[in-house]
Amino acid sequence: MNTPPLLEVKALKVHFPVETSLFSRTRHFVRAVDDVSFTVAPGETVGLVGESGCGKTTLGRAVIRLVEPTGGQILFAGEDLGSLNRATLRSRRRQFQMIFQDPYASLNPRARVENIIADALDIHHLVASPTERRQRVEKLLEDVGLHPSHAQRYPHEFSGGQRQRIGIARALAVEPRLIVCDEPVSALDVSVQAQIVNLLRDLQQEHHMAYLFVAHDLAVVRHISHRILVMYLGRLVEAGDARAVCQSPRHPYTQALISAVPIVDPDSKRRRIILAGDVPSPIHPPGGCPFHPRCPVAEPRCQTEVPAWREIAPGRHVACHLAQ
Amino acid sequence: MPLLEINNLQIDFGRGLNALRAVDGVSLALEPGKTLCVVGESGSGKSVTALSIARLLATPPAVYAGGEILLENRDVLRMPAAELRQIRGGLVSYVFQEAGASLNPVFRIGNQIREALQLHRPEAATNAEIIRLLKLVGIPAPESRMRCYPHELSGGMQQRVMIAMALAPQPKLLVADEPTTALDVTIQAQIIELLVRLRQQLGMAILLITHNLGIVGDIADEVAVMYAGQIVETAPARALLLRPLHPYTRALINSVPRLDSTAGRLATIAGAVPRLGAFPSGCRFHPRCPIARPECSQSPPALVEVEPGRRVRCPFWNQPAANPSTLDPLIPGPTT
Numbered sequence: 171m172n173t174p175p176l177l178e179v180k181a182l183k184v185h186f187p188v189e190t191s192l193f194s195r196t197r198h199f200v201r202a203v204d205d206v207s208f209t210v211a212p213g214e215t216v217g218l219v220g221e222s223g224c225g226k227t228t229l230g231r232a233v234i235r236l237v238e239p240t241g242g243q244i245l246f247a248g249e250d251l252g253s254l255n256r257a258t259l260r261s262r263r264r265q266f267q268m269i270f271q272d273p274y275a276s277l278n279p280r281a282r283v284e285n286i287i288a289d290a291l292d293i294h295h296l297v298a299s300p301t302e303r304r305q306r307v308e309k310l311l312e313d314v315g316l317h318p319s320h321a322q323r324y325p326h327e328f329s330g331g332q333r334q335r336i337g338i339a340r341a342l343a344v345e346p347r348l349i350v351c352d353e354p355v356s357a358l359d360v361s362v363q364a365q366i367v368n369l370l371r372d373l374q375q376e377h378h379m380a381y382l383f384v385a386h387d388l389a390v391v392r393h394i395s396h397r398i399l400v401m402y403l404g405r406l407v408e409a410g411d412a413r414a415v416c417q418s419p420r421h422p423y424t425q426a427l428i429s430a431v432p433i434v435d436p437d438s439k440r441r442r443i444i445l446a447g448d449v450p451s452p453i454h455p456p457g458g459c460p461f462h463p464r465c466p467v468a469e470p471r472c473q474t475e476v477p478a479w480r481e482i483a484p485g486r487h488v489a490c491h492l493a494q
Numbered sequence: 495m496p497l498l499e500i501n502n503l504q505i506d507f508g509r510g511l512n513a514l515r516a517v518d519g520v521s522l523a524l525e526p527g528k529t530l531c532v533v534g535e536s537g538s539g540k541s542v543t544a545l546s547i548a549r550l551l552a553t554p555p556a557v558y559a560g561g562e563i564l565l566e567n568r569d570v571l572r573m574p575a576a577e578l579r580q581i582r583g584g585l586v587s588y589v590f591q592e593a594g595a596s597l598n599p600v601f602r603i604g605n606q607i608r609e610a611l612q613l614h615r616p617e618a619a620t621n622a623e624i625i626r627l628l629k630l631v632g633i634p635a636p637e638s639r640m641r642c643y644p645h646e647l648s649g650g651m652q653q654r655v656m657i658a659m660a661l662a663p664q665p666k667l668l669v670a671d672e673p674t675t676a677l678d679v680t681i682q683a684q685i686i687e688l689l690v691r692l693r694q695q696l697g698m699a700i701l702l703i704t705h706n707l708g709i710v711g712d713i714a715d716e717v718a719v720m721y722a723g724q725i726v727e728t729a730p731a732r733a734l735l736l737r738p739l740h741p742y743t744r745a746l747i748n749s750v751p752r753l754d755s756t757a758g759r760l761a762t763i764a765g766a767v768p769r770l771g772a773f774p775s776g777c778r779f780h781p782r783c784p785i786a787r788p789e790c791s792q793s794p795p796a797l798v799e800v801e802p803g804r805r806v807r808c809p810f811w812n813q814p815a816a817n818p819s820t821l822d823p824l825i826p827g828p829t830t
Contacts, residue, residue, distance in 0.1 A: 221680055222648070222678050329766055329767075359536050360707070360750055361762065362535070363760075364762040371759065387751070388753065389750075389751035389752060390751050392753055393760055426680065427679070427680060429683075430679045430680045430682070432682070432708025432712075432750070433708055433711070433752065434707055434710075434735055434750050436711040436732045436736065442687075444684055445684075
């Protein structure tokens with residue numbers, strides 16, 4: 171893709187200090203995001219996959235400055251978001267919105283749907299009159315598959331899938347160019363997941379916004395993404411075209427993630443790679459390759475040498491000593 | 495003799511004119527040492543059915559309106575309180591969806607397991623037994639982990655502790671209500687593998703409640719699919735996954751995202767699960783069904799045995815679909 175990227179993230183770092191003891195001399199840091207670089211083109215969906223605790227949510231929030239990065243650069247349409255003051259950043263927020271994981275926690279229970287959606291319109295002064303405001307909300311509700319009359323209801327009157335549609339309508343209201351979707355379907359039933367994923371695809375075709383789609387389930391990510399980034403312990407371990415990553419994963423971690431995807435076919439001959447244990451603590455990440463303690467093919471050098479982020483084919487990056 | 499036999503179970507919420515029937519005529523049977531998966535969307539009544547096995551529903555609002563639940567031939571619904579206490583956590587124990595919410599945050603996990611032991615196997619309430627249980631569920635360094643508080647453990651480890659606690663009284667039936675739903679796919683695979691191993695090792699039966707048909711193939715012997723308070727299909731797991739008969743089962747299977755398919759629209763089920771008290775007339779699935787006919791809204795279909803071991807609540811299960819593309823049964827393809 172030769173178009174200039176909509177979002178360009180360069181060597182992004184987000185470190186959180188950890189309180190140890192009151193008199194402790196050394197300060198420890200959780201390296202939630204450590205030296206991550208990637209781009210998102212206009213209208214593109216980039217999937218970001220990893221287990222809980224790998225830093226994918228923090229990364230998603232950091233690229234739109236909901237958490238302050240510790241280092242690195244975020245260029246949105248060529249402009250460095252880190253250099254903006256509060257007022258300017260606020261006006262830029264119209265261009266990037268977020269959809270949250272938990273549709274029960276992310277909607278104000280005491281606000282009517284109309285006000286939940288129209289808040290963003292008010293903040294950015296996008297509507298001139300109450301009539302226009304109501305019409306915009308009704309149009310948005312229809313766009314996400316709800317009924318205009320739902321505008322006067324409260325969030326508790328809706329099911330999880332319907333609430334997530336309200337969250338999507340809220341993000342769409344200001345016509346953003348990028349939406350960060352943070353696990354938008356993982357709290358939903360499988361059948362409802364499919365509805366929401368399809369809705370996001372349809373909306374993208376209509377409005378041409380880009381998505382950064384954060385999730386732990388590769389099968390869902392595969393269905394919506396053009397490219398996939400795989401994250402482990404704050405670092406990217408693999409990136410590439412969605413089909414290529416799923417059909418021929420090069421990093422052993424990606425291979426394990428793929429083998430963990432539940433499949434219906436009882437005669438499937440696939441080999442399960444069940445990763446032992448959990449993601450290690452990001453406060454004291456293992457030396458060398460951070461994945462080596464759980465890696466089924468680790469070699470001695472993996473314990474000492476940090477693998478470089480290499481481009482092994484055009485558009486295909488892997489951080490593994492053994493990947494060809 | 496089945497370990498668990500549920501016959502024509504009916505559960506209402508509310509009384510009299512306000513009664514809403516959440517479970518309507520559910521019958522299930524589970525042999526010792528086998529695994530039965532109950533599958534359905536939120537609101538299908540699967541969790542209510544699971545909770546009723548040890549009479550765990552709060553009454554009121556719930557009312558056991560009819561039917562019987564036989565555990566080793568004793569009817570749970572007509573059992574005196576003292577006997578019920580022995581059964582709860584003894585013969586049948588539970589693992590719930592959110593382990594973090596089920597564990598008591600202010601007690602060390604070892605002591606929470608000890609409590610389960612003291613209630614049902616007081617002679618075994620020792621550190622050695624707690625360590626053995628933690629080891630059994632695959633918790634590394636159990637000697638030190640038993641002194642942890644729940645918040646010090648990850649979601650997957652918390653679920654393992656819950657399973658250890660459920661295993662403490664050596665139950666014959668483990669009811670697992672969406673045990674992997676809040677977990678990552680990698681940890682989900684670990685927990686399912688653990689349940690399969692424990693079943694083989696300990697010979698207990700498992701009743702697993704899930705909304706994801708993708709995990710059924712790894713663990714189930716039998717499957718019951720629930721919709722709007724009723725069972726719509728029961729079958730051996732393999733047969734059901736290879737050749738689902740009820741249009742709802744087919745739609746559920748097709749909505750599982752697959753890695754090997756070309757990226758594109760996912761198959762969905764139009765609409766949403768009907769609300770309790772607002773079930774459609776006739777077949778409850780007909781407003782969402784791709785092969786519905788006018789008569790489907792008239793008379794409620796019965797659950798009929800159509801092949802040995804397979805029962806389906808749809809008289810048109812073997813009729814061609816009006817729109818075949820939405821109904822193609824899963825064609826097994828190559829997987830990575």
